[in-house]
Amino acid sequence: MKAVVTGATGFVGSAVARRLLRDDHHVRVLARPGSDRRNLQGLEVQVVEGDLTDAASLARLCEGCDALFHVAADYRLWAPEPEQLYKTNVEGTRSLLEAAGRAGVSRIVYTSSVATLGIPADGRPGDEDSPVSLADMVGHYKRSKFLAEALVLDYAAKGLPVVIVNPSTPVGPRDIKPTPTGRMLRDAVAGRLPAYVDTGLNIVHVDDVADGHWLAFQRGVVGERYILGGSNLTLRELLTEIADIVGGSPPRWRLPHAAVMPVAYVAEAWARISGTPPIATVEEVRMSKKRMFFSSAKAERDLGYAAGPVRLALEDAVAWFSLHR
Numbered sequence: 001m002k003a004v005v006t007g008a009t010g011f012v013g014s015a016v017a018r019r020l021l022r023d024d025h026h027v028r029v030l031a032r033p034g035s036d037r038r039n040l041q042g043l044e045v046q047v048v049e050g051d052l053t054d055a056a057s058l059a060r061l062c063e064g065c066d067a068l069f070h071v072a073a074d075y076r077l078w079a080p081e082p083e084q085l086y087k088t089n090v091e092g093t094r095s096l097l098e099a100a101g102r103a104g105v106s107r108i109v110y111t112s113s114v115a116t117l118g119i120p121a122d123g124r125p126g127d128e129d130s131p132v133s134l135a136d137m138v139g140h141y142k143r144s145k146f147l148a149e150a151l152v153l154d155y156a157a158k159g160l161p162v163v164i165v166n167p168s169t170p171v172g173p174r175d176i177k178p179t180p181t182g183r184m185l186r187d188a189v190a191g192r193l194p195a196y197v198d199t200g201l202n203i204v205h206v207d208d209v210a211d212g213h214w215l216a217f218q219r220g221v222v223g224e225r226y227i228l229g230g231s232n233l234t235l236r237e238l239l240t241e242i243a244d245i246v247g248g249s250p251p252r253w254r255l256p257h258a259a260v261m262p263v264a265y266v267a268e269a270w271a272r273i274s275g276t277p278p279i280a281t282v283e284e285v286r287m288s289k290k291r292m293f294f295s296s297a298k299a300e301r302d303l304g305y306a307a308g309p310v311r312l313a314l315e316d317a318v319a320w321f322s323l324h325r
Contacts, residue, residue, distance in 0.1 A: 007072030052092025163220035168229035200291030204230030205313035
C-alpha cells in the first residue's frame with residue numbers, strides 16, 4: 001500500500017509513519033523546506049516538500065496513493081497571529097481533502113483531537129456523543145480543530161471516504177517541539193513543577209495512538225469518530241507518578257486557578273515582547289478548570305483498540321526527555 005502521512009516530522013505523525021513502515025507499506029510524507037526532520041532520520045520514506053497552504057505540493061503528495069493519514073496540525077495554545085491556526089488547521093485540511101479526492105485516494109484517516117469533544121458536567125468521562133458546540137471551545141486552537149472536524153464530517157457526508165480519530169493526550173518519545181503537554185513533562189522531569197492545579201488529563205502512549213490510526217484505517221466507519229485514549233489521571237496523580245519514576249518529590253502545593261491566571265497574562269505579555277513562547281497561557285489555565293477525562297470504549301469495541309499501561313507511557317516519555325532536555 002502507498003500511504004501519505006502529513007505531520008510526519010512531528011510527534012504523532014512520526015509515530016504513525018513508523019507504524020505503517022513496520023508493516024512494509026510505502027510511505028510518502030509532506031515536509032516544509034527547511035523543517036526539522038530529526039523524526040524522519042533512519043526512516044525509508046519519500047519526502048514531498050511543501051505545506052498545507054501549497055495546493056501544487058498537495059497534488060504531488062496525493063498522486064498515486066491509496067491512503068492518506070492527515071495528522072498535521074498547528075498545535076499551539078498561544079499564537080501571536082491566531083489566524084495562522086485557522087489557515088493551517090481548517091483551510092489546509094480543506095485543500096488536502098480536495099487534493100485527495102481528485103487523486104482518488106481510497107481511504108483517509110483524519111487526526112482530530114479530544115479538544116473538539118464535550119465534557120459532561122456530572123464528571124463522567126466524555127465520549128464521541130457528549131454534547132458540545134463551537135461556543136464551548138476555549139481558545140483559537142480548539143476552535144480551529146472544531147471547525148476542521150466539522151469540515152471533515154461534511155466531506156464524509158458528501159462521499160469522501162474519511163474516518164476521524166480523536167487522540168487524547170499522547171506522551172512518549174520524539175516530542176521534539178515539544179507539544180504543550182511535552183513541555184509540562186519536561187519541566188516535571190527537571191523538578192520545575194512543585195505545584196499543581198486541580199485538573200485532569202487522559203494520558204496515552206503515542207505508539208498506542210499510532211496503532212489506533214491503523215485500526216481506524218482498517219475497521220473504522222466512514223464519517224465516524226473514535227477516541228484514542230488511555231488512562232484518566234488528575235494532574236497531581238500524573239506529576240506524582242513522574243516524580244516516582246525519576247526519584248524526585250511529588251508536588252506539594254495546590255494552586256487555585258485564580259492565582260495562576262494573572263501569571264498567564266503576564267507570561268503572554270512578555271512573550272509578545274520577547275518573541276519566546278510563554279511559560280503558561282491563558283487558554284491552558286481556562287482549560288484546566290475542567291478535568292479532561294475521556295472514554296475510548298467505542299474504539300475498543302469497534303476497532304479492537306487497546307491502550308497499554310500509563311506507567312509505561314510515562315516511563316518512555318521521561319526517558320526521552322531526560323536525554324533531550
